[in-house]
Amino acid sequence: MSHVSSHSPHGPSPLRTVQVLGGGSAGSSAHVRSLASGLAARGVRVTVCAPAEADRAYGFSGVGAQHVPVPRSSDPASVGVLRAACADADLVHAHGLHAALRAVLALSGRRVPLVVTWHTSAHAEGARAHLLRLLERRVAKAAAVVLGTSSDLVDRARRRGARDARLAAVAFPAPRTPPVEHGDxxxxxxxxxxxxxxxxxxxxxxxxxxxxxxxxxxxxxxxxxxxxxxxxxxxxxxxxxxxxxxxxxxxxxxxxxxxxxxxxxxxxxxxxxxxxxxxxxxxxxxxxxxxxxxxxxxxxxxxxxxxxxxxxxxxxxxxxxxxxxxxxxxxxxxxxxxxxxxxxxxxxxxxxxxWPTEDENVAQILSVYDELTQHRPLAKAGRT
Missing domain, CATH: 3.40.50.2000 (Glycogen Phosphorylase B;)
Structure with a gap:
């Protein structure tokens, strides 16, 4: 993946990314924190759009990302906040179905690449199961790339109409709490x-x-x-x-x-x-x-x-x-x-x-971003 290193540094035109997180499970929130930290360290501008409580719990702002509080809701006001946060983004990366649906709404009418990571599978019965399939189809078709954290999620994304679905290299999340007590x-x-x-x-x-x-x-x-x-x-x-x-x-x-x-x-x-x-x-x-x-x-x-x-x-x-x-x-x-x-x-x-390391995870994500933004204006000006 030699082309990945071209992102470090970006020179006069750093890649501007927005990470969108919904309610955020422990796994997806830890993944976004790890990703934000790795991207920021490589010269990528990262904005994390997530509920305020997610930033308090996972500290996105503390790893070099800008945090924009966006409630989990899909109401027009929340979508408006998200749309404004994505105004100058070169690429938007949404994590989970509900976050991806909001990102699709926020990017309506814009030609900004959308990457979606499916971390887990939503569960629904009866009429709600049909609605869930429709939402999954809308998100899968709108995304430039869908990353699935397991092979069956990749297959599911393909069944829902994804143009490009791949297995994601998701690193083991940091422990839920570092041990505060040392000893035997x-x-x-x-x-x-x-x-x-x-x-x-x-x-x-x-x-x-x-x-x-x-x-x-x-x-x-x-x-x-x-x-x-x-x-x-x-x-x-x-x-x-x-x-x-x-x-x-x-x-x-x-x-x-x-x-x-x-x-x-x-x-x-x-x-x-x-x-x-x-x-x-x-x-x-x-x-x-x-x-x-x-x-x-x-x-x-x-x-x-x-x-x-x-x-x-x-x-x-x-x-x-x-x-x-x-x-x-x-x-x-x-x-x-x-x-x-x-x-x-x-x-x-x-x-x-x-299992993949955090560095391997960031490298894979950067290579995906690289593919999707290689024709970005000024993108090549600062590359080595």
Missing amino acids: PDRLGHKARAELGATDRPLLMAVGSLDPHRGYDTLLDAARVWRHLDPVPLLVIAGEGPLRTVLQHRIEDEGLPVRLIGRRDDITELLAAADLALLPSRWESRSVLAQEALHARVPLVATAVGGTPELVGDAAELVPYGDAEALAGVVERLLADPERRELLKEKGARQAAS
Whole structure:
């Protein structure tokens, strides 16, 4: 990719890009922060249009980007703010379906290249599913390039009419919080286990919003199966969402060994203390939990859906979605087999090392930008 280096420096005509972020999942927000930092370091002008709370959480302004607060809404006022922010852009890059739809509206009537990254797949039923397909088609056809974070998202973009759809080199996001406490990892792990009530029993960890597509109903079914183990494993679920009340009722009514601990800012430490990480979702692209687990050398049991098999390779145990017996069986076997757990830790560390780096991610994005803006006025004046 020798042509990528021509962006550094841009000389008298730096490339002007706008990154558009909607509500922003943890993965896409961390990706935009990493991308903004890498682009700015290479002499590209970066404006991040995102809700104010996203900038507070991810600090786009602190990595050399300009932040323009744009609410998640698609109302005319929000689209107007976005349109003004894109007024002198050479290229606009939207992350996620809703951000991309707003970018399409804001760029209406302008000949500005639009790049769209699909980080995840939206879920809808019935009439809403039809509307979702229409929105995806509109965005896919409007984009000069659609980048998908997993192969099935690339295929989906092509089915929706994308002219050019490619697999994105998305780097592992920085930990959700840097550990604030230094010291012996075993001692920190023991402290986390003590706080959760798992000092003398296996600790199983799941992380993610309490939404229907996360598969937590199946996870509770599995927890009912492994109640006969001695000692009984404790399942801890970190996250908030609309199913909290329903899940809590089930846990209490059925006496399940499960704790809902809500949103936490110490996921990295809690995960490192776990014996197993569990990912029972209906669909994932590049699951942040899966990446964190492999990085932290925590054996992972996940559903064989979406981009997960591609992401983890043979470094995790995969089960069919919605199969509580299969999930419970794998968990029981792993808890009884320390050698298999150690092997998964080693494989996980190797697999994590094979993922794209942030530099590789920025290089790929720059090469896409280069293709789309090579005829830009004055663009070649400052290149070496």
